[in-house]
Amino acid sequence: MATPAEPVKPGAAPRHIRLTSHAGGYGALPIHWGAATAAERGPVVGTTTQRSHRNVIGTHSGSYSVYRALAVAAGALSRHHKADLTNTAPTDIIGPYPQWSDPSKIVSLDPWGATVANVFESELAAGYDIRPTIAVTQAHVILPEVIEGLQKGRLQADGTVLTAGGAAMVTKAAIEPVWWLPGVAARFGCSENDLRRVLFEETGGMYPELVTRSDLEVFLPPIGGQTLYIFGNPRDLANPEVELTARVHDECNGSDVFGSDICTCRPYLTHAIEECIQGAQRGGVGLVAYSRKEGRALGEVTKFLVYNARKRQVGGDTADQYFARTECVAGVQDMRFQELMPDVLHWLGIKKIHRLVSMSNMKFDAITQSGIEIGTRVNIPDELIPADARVEMDAKVAAGYFSTGPVPDAEELRKPKGRELT
Numbered sequence: 472m473a474t475p476a477e478p479v480k481p482g483a484a485p486r487h488i489r490l491t492s493h494a495g496g497y498g499a500l501p502i503h504w505g506a507a508t509a510a511e512r513g514p515v516v517g518t519t520t521q522r523s524h525r526n527v528i529g530t531h532s533g534s535y536s537v538y539r540a541l542a543v544a545a546g547a548l549s550r551h552h553k554a555d556l557t558n559t560a561p562t563d564i565i566g567p568y569p570q571w572s573d574p575s576k577i578v579s580l581d582p583w584g585a586t587v588a589n590v591f592e593s594e595l596a597a598g599y600d601i602r603p604t605i606a607v608t609q610a611h612v613i614l615p616e617v618i619e620g621l622q623k624g625r626l627q628a629d630g631t632v633l634t635a636g637g638a639a640m641v642t643k644a645a646i647e648p649v650w651w652l653p654g655v656a657a658r659f660g661c662s663e664n665d666l667r668r669v670l671f672e673e674t675g676g677m678y679p680e681l682v683t684r685s686d687l688e689v690f691l692p693p694i695g696g697q698t699l700y701i702f703g704n705p706r707d708l709a710n711p712e713v714e715l716t717a718r719v720h721d722e723c724n725g726s727d728v729f730g731s732d733i734c735t736c737r738p739y740l741t742h743a744i745e746e747c748i749q750g751a752q753r754g755g756v757g758l759v760a761y762s763r764k765e766g767r768a769l770g771e772v773t774k775f776l777v778y779n780a781r782k783r784q785v786g787g788d789t790a791d792q793y794f795a796r797t798e799c800v801a802g803v804q805d806m807r808f809q810e811l812m813p814d815v816l817h818w819l820g821i822k823k824i825h826r827l828v829s830m831s832n833m834k835f836d837a838i839t840q841s842g843i844e845i846g847t848r849v850n851i852p853d854e855l856i857p858a859d860a861r862v863e864m865d866a867k868v869a870a871g872y873f874s875t876g877p878v879p880d881a882e883e884l885r886k887p888k889g890r891e892l893t
């Protein structure tokens with residue numbers, strides 16, 4: 472067990488604050504991003520207890536790092552707590568795959584993040600506080616739409632992928648963001664220096680090391696991560712001969728969880744799950760990759776402001792103003808930037824998606840440009856689109872989203888189709 476450099480009472484502030492650490496701290500292990508093996512790559516060490524061991528900017532747990540700080544401040548959590556990882560190992564083995572050692576394929580997660588207890592066993596034994604950034608487990612998922620699918624005959628129970636009671640068997644994985652800054656900058660076509668500076672400034676100077684420690688290339692950003700739901704054998708994801716049905720879904724709490732009917736998010740998600748179940752039952756494998764990017768990564772406050780602006784504008788809620796209203800409030804139409812999204816597909820070893828359940832041209836382009844082949848694109852059946860979501864659907868199809876139906880013309884886009892505020 473490592474001795475803390477500055478012993479302090481839990482919750483008590485250290486006597487002085489070191490604004491940034493300095494290069495050449497003894498004991499920090501190097502990270503060679505994209506190296507062929509875990510040993511050559513080196514562990515990601517984001518500990519706050521032994522500062523000289525840190526080899527990254529930021530700390531673990533994404534946005535929850537702020538809650539951890541609150542817990543320490545409140546005296547509820549010892550800042551020297553070290554995770555006991557007994558029995559936490561992944562339930563399914565993912566990789567390693569060739570993409571793991573291609574630094575152009577994965578820049579926003581640590582491919583070795585699920586297996587640190589194994590691959591960095593000796594470093595852990597030597598006292599380094601190395602934490603998993605990925606966890607893999609198994610679950611049964613039970614959705615009312617799937618139960619309805621069974622009742623209406625859209626789905627069949629087989630006792631393996633789907634039970635008669637409507638429970639689907641899944642492997643699920645949670646992934647925290649781990650950014651290799653040179654690779655992230657390359658994805659966005661900016662210099663690493665500019666990226667570091669803007670990250671520093673736009674977080675109110677939260678991570679000075681972004682601009683003072685150019686030797687630290689890895690950043691653990693305080694943002695949401697991703698969750699994967701896998702139907703069938705996870706090892707089959709990497710086999711292009713096995714039919715893969717996949718959806719990459721961006722968080723929409725209002726629809727996904729609460730059934731709000733202004734968009735198609737939950738209907739699309741549950742439709743994709745039904746497609747994944749059917750695909751797995753055909754001997755294939757299914758994948759839903761869920762990213763915490765609420766409201767096109769603009770956040771829910773912005774999203775609700777836009778809803779009001781859409782519904783109160785002169786002429787009513789029309790598709791021709793759909794993107795403009797978002798841009799008025801947020802300054803951009805969308806901040807999801809799908810550039811980093813394919814990383815998780817490469818982590819799973821995916822080379823081909825046979826059925827992509829999505830109508831987003833941005834997701835399609837990002838996946839294919841990253842070198843993954845896409846077979847068929849599956850759009851949402853018309854009967855699953857809520858009436859109030861027609862505005863969104865028309866606007867997206869007119870903007871070039873994938874659809875098998877007619878593309879609405881200018882006159883059609885001017886028709887108010889959204890419900891008014893009551």
Ligand SMILES: [Zn+2]
Pocket residue numbers: 723726727734735736737
């Ligand atoms: Zn939505």
